[in-house]
Amino acid sequence: MNRITIAEAAATVHGERSPLHDFLSPDSIAIIGASADPTKRGYKAMVGLIKGHYAGAIYPVHPKLAEVLGVRAYPSLDALPGPVDLALICTPAATVPGILEECGRKGVKGAIVLASGFKETGEEGARLERAVLEAARAGGVRVIGPNTSGMFNLHKKVNLLDLANVKAGDIGFISQSGNMLLSLVLEAEHNGHVGFSTYVGPGNQTDIGFNDYLRYLGEDPRTRVATLYVEGFRDGRRFLRVARETTLKKPVVVYKSGATEEGRKAASSHTGALAGSYAMTVDLLRQMGVSVVEDSDEILPVAEGLALLQQARGKRVAVVSDGGGQATIASDRLAEAGLTLAPLSEETRRRLAEILLPQASLVNPVDVAGSSDANPALLADCLRIVAEDENVDSVFLVGMFGGYYTRFAENLLGGEMRGAEAMIELARATDKPLVIYSLYAPVKPPALRRLHEAGLPVYASIEHAVRVLAALGERGIHLATRGQSEPAAAPEPDAAVLAAFTAAGEQGRDLFEYEARALLRAHGVAVAEERVARGADELAGIAAHFGEQALAMKVVSRDILHKSDAGGVKLGLRGEAELRTAYDAILSSCRAYAPQADIEGVLLTPMARKGVEIIIGVSRDPIFGPVLMFGLGGIFVEVLEDVAFRSIPLSRHDARSMVDQIKARRILDGVRGQVPVDTEALVDLLLKVSGIVSAYPQIAELDLNPVMAYEDGYAVVDARVIVDAGEEGKS
Amino acid sequence: MNRITIAEAAATVHGERSPLHDFLSPDSIAIIGASADPTKRGYKAMVGLIKGHYAGAIYPVHPKLAEVLGVRAYPSLDALPGPVDLALICTPAATVPGILEECGRKGVKGAIVLASGFKETGEEGARLERAVLEAARAGGVRVIGPNTSGMFNLHKKVNLLDLANVKAGDIGFISQSGNMLLSLVLEAEHNGHVGFSTYVGPGNQTDIGFNDYLRYLGEDPRTRVATLYVEGFRDGRRFLRVARETTLKKPVVVYKSGATEEGRKAASSHTGALAGSYAMTVDLLRQMGVSVVEDSDEILPVAEGLALLQQARGKRVAVVSDGGGQATIASDRLAEAGLTLAPLSEETRRRLAEILLPQASLVNPVDVAGSSDANPALLADCLRIVAEDENVDSVFLVGMFGGYYTRFAENLLGGEMRGAEAMIELARATDKPLVIYSLYAPVKPPALRRLHEAGLPVYASIEHAVRVLAALGERGIHLATRGQSEPAAAPEPDAAVLAAFTAAGEQGRDLFEYEARALLRAHGVAVAEERVARGADELAGIAAHFGEQALAMKVVSRDILHKSDAGGVKLGLRGEAELRTAYDAILSSCRAYAPQADIEGVLLTPMARKGVEIIIGVSRDPIFGPVLMFGLGGIFVEVLEDVAFRSIPLSRHDARSMVDQIKARRILDGVRGQVPVDTEALVDLLLKVSGIVSAYPQIAELDLNPVMAYEDGYAVVDARVIVDAGEEGKS
Known part of the structure; x- marks a missing residue:
């Protein structure tokens, strides 16, 4: 069963405390729009507090009524006799900004806005939602919602x-x-x-987002597992950090x-949620150790299993x-x-053989x-034996335990109850999770009720049950690898590269490919040598420099993004004559394609030998911030x-796991007679790219497409860096 | 709700009746090994019959007891006073062959063999199982099991x-x-x-297999849906036909x-089951209209949905x-x-707008x-409106229906019950399935109980719920397309091709590639022209014949299966000189590779232009018989x-669906600037291959790998036919 270690408890104690405790665990609550009409939320909230024996102060606010459900009511927030931690606002959308101003004057810490009719309905609603946020910020009031179903904190007996x-x-x-x-x-x-x-419904998350609530649940000693149903994150980057x-x-x-x-x-x-790519979201959440259920x-079931059982050391299950x-x-x-x-050890099989037919x-x-037909408690003995096997990370009982006394004979109930006690004892004694599936679970026989009561x-x-086992194994592995594998640190930015960004920023363009290659090279990425010819007269020298190597020639122009479409790429060129012909062809074709284009010249670099085509891409996702994508090229x-996604910065474990994740x-590993590629070199490349992106906020997008992966290392064939105009302006 | 049409009922009546009715709906049952010991199966079966008020004759058979549970017992089958439809054999494995001989003498129609210890335990058990089958066949007794859990037929009040x-x-x-x-x-x-x-447990299926049981359930008027848990088929080919x-x-x-x-x-x-490829099994079952659950x-849930609801016309769901x-x-x-x-029609949206906020x-x-908060019956009105939309094939209610009276106000119960009646009425009136999900389902409130009682x-x-909707849609589409799309008929075998098979059979070899190409060509498959050179002196004439076309040259030898590995393939050859060089290279390389190989010559054919690489393969699966595989080539x-699999013969619908199925x-359809390929030509090719395999039982395996698919048609680049020695012997 789950135990919070001392280190974990300490982490909870010493962390900076979330401000949400002030009003999610409130000592006084005002109900604005309290009502005696049983169909109204202002009634239901009152009933929830009264029936739930809430110990704090309850302040119904109503313009006319002197009391609501026997509780003294007040005409306004200003009239309340004491401080208010939490206000529940049950009135229509249009009234909310004004009420929040009142809340601010009163010093209310948090307000729940139930009304819908905000940004989820369109532009007019969005304007009203901005007014809500402004009023809240002005008065220092934090807002849950709007468009929320409300909240409860059952250990505090707050049920709104x-x-x-x-x-x-x-x-x-x-x-x-x-x-x-x-x-x-x-x-x-x-x-x-x-x-x-x-429970909290974040609604439109205009002020408080999932990341804030998650931090609160992480600190809340009464919460063993934080569970979230998410339609869209507002600040995904911060959510990932909190997760x-x-x-x-x-x-x-x-x-x-x-x-x-x-x-x-x-x-x-x-909920007006803007959801990004689902596959990316799942990858990033899992990177942070979140148990994603699909x-x-x-x-x-998964939340219950993670709340009650401890994580497994790995993924080896004994059934x-x-x-x-x-x-x-x-x-x-x-x-x-x-x-x-x-795979069970010989010793385990010997011990099982001793007690089984x-x-x-x-x-x-x-x-x-x-x-076990005549002695269901024998199953517990089997579970104990396999739990003691070094090769086993988790134990899975599958069958009809709990139903022996109905299926076979009533006198087996005693054996079942003894079996249940032995399983409870085993779960306490072992550090491996014990997951139980029974086909009698729907009818809740006594032995299963006993297990359930004991927290199994x-x-x-x-x-x-298998999803629970998977979640327990993944969590155990995440915790074990997190300690060993820290996110890659950002390298010191390179002066020449910074100058290139400045130049690009001043000229309002992205990096030229040769600048992108220099950037990569400056941080240890293996990139083939290149030369830029800014006129046909430079081709002879370049041809002589590269000698017998076949070359690729690509146009260099700030105005031509899709070089191939413009006819700006020629491959497999050898010797001055071929270079000259290609040069003329590229220039005339690019001029035809984009007559106004400013053409700086052409880039020449040796052809990469054939390998497995890899794509590495980085973008700044509007929800999650910088994200790295890895996959094989083409189809x-x-x-x-x-493809696999990871949030930047990556740890070595992240990089390795994304290489392993793709189908x-x-x-x-080498199929159809091919040699395996050097995946460790790819892992290093991913880490270097992660570091580069961390070091240069000027990078809006970075694409290495393709990279050729070889038995020994890799070659970056094409590199593209899109500059973030805003970031460059800042630097 | 489900209705059996007159045509369907007629099909049940006029079909040849399964012999299993004789003993799965028995009028007399002998219990061999009847017992008064409550832990024994011979006791449980007696109790099941007596408590279940079975109306037929019960004959306990016991060597010593005069009665069992108050029913007169007999020392042997011979001693029984009347005929026996079904014998339940509760005695150990070793006794079974002898008892089955007795059953034969008595004229018992079917016997259930409960004992395990047969082929699932190894060779000795397998021998005993063969003895069981021999004894049963000799006496004309059909056998359920061995190693079965037994059977029941509840409408006949037989519960063993x-x-x-x-x-x-x-x-x-x-x-x-x-x-x-x-x-x-x-x-x-x-x-x-x-x-x-x-219910029947087929156990090891030594005599009666899944196909027999399925035929019985198909005929059984009390069965609305046949449901199977299968570890392995014994005769998969027959099962597919029955399915x-x-x-x-x-x-x-x-x-x-x-x-x-x-x-x-x-x-x-x-169960000693030999399971074939899972992906293949699923594809073949779905081809036959089976609802496969994973x-x-x-x-x-799926069985219940298919039993109670009628199929949908298609896959368009209104939620x-x-x-x-x-x-x-x-x-x-x-x-x-x-x-x-x-997509809901404008009329539907107008009608919904009239009744909704x-x-x-x-x-x-x-x-x-x-x-619907104050009037849950409104949901039924919405369901009726969307059900009347031509664009809608099935209707899906999602939410908290049934729980309004607990969630909002007790006086809503009346509205919920009215809503339930309206839904029941709608389900009766419409020919579209109505699938209901409610988050209150676990607590079974009155409105949901009412729906359930009414068969919803x-x-x-x-x-x-979504799996049920998918199964209903797939079933409707299957029934609609089955009528329009009959399996392809086998063509008349070609005399020259038959002669080639005879020659190959006599020489104990497979078809040469040129024979395989001739076979395909004889049945209308587009195959490029080829020439075989049986000596270097023939190359000049062949070079002249093909002119400027680039040619492929491949070794022709009964002894060389993997031509590329042997260096037996040269590509892109033009003119006599290149052909001669290639010819010498192939011969010397193949002689080095397989010194004893009998080399007949080389095959020459024009190089196929580049297209999308397709693989078509046919094999005779040991479980399912001839199966066609389709997929894209290489990785x-x-x-x-x-890949997609279909049982041969394929209908046009089958061929089209397998092209559509692959990921x-x-x-x-054309990606990365490619033109779409001619999928209708591929469908025709699949149908022709299906016909060829039906026409020639001599084909053990057939591989077209690769086929180049083009914007206009296709080209078979390589063809291989493996001859079934046994089948050739028979012809």
Whole structure:
């Protein structure tokens, strides 16, 4: 089971405290628009606080009523007799800026704006939303929403949603859909075990964004796992930073909607969210150690598993089963999820053989084959034996435990209860997670209820149980590698390169290719030598310099971005005569293509020998900031979209994992008689690119396309750097 | 809701009746090894029959007891006073052959062999299993199992499993895992609606295989959907044929284990099943109209949906929702499942606008945005409006219907019940399926219970609901296209080709490439002209014949299979001199490579111009018989395994669908400035290959690798035919 280590607890204590505690754990709450009409939110919030036995001050604010639900009401915020930590604003959108000004005067710390009708509805709403933000900033009031479903903090007995039957517990939930909360609450109520700590609907995130809420949940001692339903991030870059820190302390589970164009459109009309590429978002979240779930019905099972179980050291799972079919299915799902069936040691198999019937299968998945029919507690013994195997990272019970007494004989109930106690004891004693799937889970027999009460989750779906095992393994590996692999530091900027950026900025252009190549070379990237000819008369000398090597010739012009389209590229040239012919052809073709183009000359560089084509691209994503993309060239990027993304700066682990992630990984290992390429050189290249981008904020985009990867090293064939005009202006 | 048409009913009536009815719907049952010990199967089966009020004769057979559980027992089968349709054999493996001989003498029609210890345990068990089959065949007894969990037929009140609380209903289930049955039964019990008709565990399928059981379920009038958990098929070819017929009558749902190597190993140790390629199996099953589910927790939801709802005409779904988050998730899942959000007509949007609040979103997914908060029955009106839209094939309600009265106000229960009645009425009136997801499904509120009772399934998972919608759409499209697209007929075999097969057979070799090309050409496949030079002196004439065309030269030898490896291929040759040089090089290189090789000469053919490389391969799969594979060449097949499979013969629809199925489909449409290729020509080629393989049983394997696909047609660059020695012998 999960234990917070002393180091982790210390990290929580010593970190800078989020200002959100002041009003997400409030000692006084004003309800603006409190109401006696049961259909109104101003009524429901009152009821939620009163029925929930909230211990702080409740201040209904109503222009006319003297009391609401037996609580003394006040005509305005100014009239309240004490300070207010949190204001719940239940009034229509148009009233909100004025009320926030009042809140500011009163010293209210945070306000929840329930109304919709802001930026999710169009330009007029967006104007009103800006007014909300201005009023809040002016008065020093932090804003939850607008267009939010509200919040609760059950350990503080603050329930502004009037949700019945929500159990206080370990799961913190931040969701851009109130119905998603409702769905999880109903599922949890039904499963009878999981509870919630704090819920917030960030709505349009006009002031407080997901990153702020995540930091709060990371610090909240009552939250064991932070769970998020996200339609769109406002400040993705900051979110990634907070996620990187928070996952060191506790698990973070994210379901991100917008996996498809259809989903992105739906999200946009719902919360006005601008969602970026889904694949990129998933990669970046995982880089930070976030457990990303991709099916909505996996959110609660995975959150529950991460809350209750401790992480696994790795991905080697031992399956103990009392039935063939489910063990077969589990084997398929584990392999698909990237987990492996742990090879059991000889000692383990010997110990299993001692207690099982001869027909049992001792190879993982272990099938007890009837050995437990008369003694279900035997399953716990098997689990203990495999848990003690060095080769095993996590233990998975698959079958009908809990149902023996109904399936076989009523007198087996005692054995089942003993088995449950032994499993609880094992879970306490071992440092490996014990995940239980039972086909009897839907009917909640006594042994499974006992496990659940003791904090051992029992899953009714093999698929969900496997997702939990995968999340536990990934989390364990992330924590282990995070310590060893720090993000790459930025190198010292090079004076000549800085001068090139300045020149480019002054001339309002991007870097010329030769400048981009110089930039790469200055920071240790292997780039072939090049020469620029600024007139035909320079070709003879360049031809002599390169000798017998075949050369590529490319136009150098600030005005020609797509050199090939302009006829500005000639390949495989040898000797002065060929260079001259090519030069004339390029110049006439480029002049025809772009008559006004300022042509500086041509770049000459030796042809790269054939290798595996790689693409490395960097862009500054509007949501996530600088992001590096890696993939194989050509159809792999353009048709198969087989690429990996990481937020810059990358650690060595990040770089290696992105090389391993692509589906075409096997091509790098050498297929169809090809030799394997030097992936360590590619990892170094990725780290160097990451460092360069960190060092030069002037880089808006950087593309190395293609890079030829070889058995020994690589060659950058084409390099392009787009300058960020704004950044250059600043420097 | 589902209706069996008259044509479908007629197909059931006029088909040849499965012999399995005789004992799967038995009028008399002998229990061999009947027992009074509650832990024994011979006891449980007795209890199941007695408690289930089985109306037929029950004959306990026991060497000593005079009665078992109050039923008169007999010392042997011979002693029984009446005929026996079905014998349940509960005794150990070694006794089974002898008992089956007795069964034969008694005229028993079918026997269930529960014992394990047969081929799943190794060679000795396999020997015993052969003895079982021999005894059964000799006596004319059909065998279920061995190594089976048993069977039930609930409408006949035969329950040989003593499963408590199994409700009789629509789902027939054949499962190589008894625990999978148990799992579905518990899930169904918990959901409170679905019931079962017949269950059989085929076990090792020594006599009766999945194909026989499927035929039986297809004919069984009490089964609305045939559902199968399969670890391995024994006669996959026959299964495909039965599936093709059965899916025309009723839905067939298959979960096939062994998606991974790990799963195949686990299955093999469980039922001794030899599973073929999972991707191939899935493709072939879908070709036959089977609804393949890939997650075990989708089996029951999909089976239930197909049992209760009628198929959709297509894949255009209208979503009606009362909450943004779930609508967003549904949009993502629908798109991922290959379904589309139906574009709603202007008329539909006008009608929706009339009844919804102004803030409602009328674009699919429709979000009523609070319009139903005070009147949940409004949702039913929205569903009716979208169901009446011509652009809509199926209707999907997403949200919190059923929970309004707990979430908002108790007096909304009436509106919810009215809404439920209106939905039931709509489902009856429309020919489009209505699929309902509610986040209140886990707590089963009254309105959802009412829907369920009326035969409308309600799903607790968006993911499961979307799988049901996909299955309904795929089934509708399959039924619509099956009528229009018959499998390609085999052409008349060509005399010269038959002679080539005879010669190859006599010489114990495969076809030479020129013979394979002649075979293709004889049946209308476009193959470039070729010449074979059987000596250097023939090269001059061939050079003159082909003129300026660049030629490929390939060695012709029965002993050299891998021509390139042997240095037996030279490309881009022009004129006699180049041909002579190449000829000498090929001969010396091949002689060095295989000194004993019998070299007949070299084949010369014009070089194909560059196109998109395609691979077409045919093999005779040991499980499924002749199977055609299609994919793009090179890494697409070898690294990405991006291929499609179809059972031969293919219909035009099959051929077209396999071209559309591959992930690299976009490359055929033209990417990176390429023109699109002529996919209709590829479809024709696939159909011709299918016909050729049907016409010549002598073909063991056929490979066209590569085929160049062009804007206009294609060119077969290399053809290889492996001869089936056995088949040639037979002809």
